[in-house]
Amino acid sequence: MKKIISLFSLVMVLLFGSCIEQNYPIWEGAEVEFQDAVVRTPVPGQTFPRVTVSNDVGAVNLQVNLVARQRPNDETITYRIVPENTTAVQGTDFNVSGSFVIPANESFGRVTIDVLNTGAIGGFVDLMIELEGNSEILPSQNYKQVQLRITRPNPPAAD
Template sequence: MKKILSIFSLVVVFVLGSCIEQNYPIWEGAEVEFQAAVVNAPVAGQNYPRLTVGNDVAGGVVNLQVNLVARQRPNDETITYRVVPEGTTAVAGTDFNVSGSLTIPANTSFGTLSVGIVNTGAVGGSVDLLLELEGNANIIPSENYKRVQLRITRPNPPAEEGEGS
């Protein structure tokens, strides 16, 4: 008897549950975000991650994937970004080169922000470059994933003979 009652209860739940119309809202917004910010933990006390790269990186370029969180667009979308002075100790033209914009090609969900890293040689230490997506007239930056910081490390100069003896 308990088995029949249990089966009957399940049938009633499925029948009544399937009759409820469910209108889930569909988000129609459009945002851009750094993939690196999505998959990497933020720096302690900040809302962005820090990626470490050497100043002798292969090809002299670091490519950062930028995601379009929206329906794909039928035309190319130009997305602007900026170097954030607070959080940046690197010098444009000396440590890095950027253009200030990137393109998300038509009918895709990804673009690439390329940062040229200048090989300053073995001078020691490191410098930081904080980048922030700005978007465009139709696409806003994701508030949580719009920033990424690059820490550009520079090897120490070789020790001169007679040092450390």
């Protein structure tokens, strides 16, 4: 008898428990974030990751994720150079446009950085990029920055 009552109780709990309507909140916002900021560990003591490239690499494409429903139209997203964490010089070490497009019905865009070959002069320079978004799509506060470290090979040793 106890087994029948236990089994009946379990069936009733499952039956009535499954009928409870769950109203989970649905986030309707829209943000953009750097993929590298999501998957890479931040620089020690900082909140941003660093991507290291050689000065002879040419174009570097950084993936930007749209965290929202896909849009029916192209979305132009702006970004800026953060001077406090940048030692590279526009036109000497790199070129950027300041904006990129997330195509209609897509979830990703790409920031293209043209890394200029400054030759074998040794050392490195840093370039910090921060997403700004647009009027409808905001930057993710946790994943809006990436630093690019551009290394330059040492000059050949003198004979």
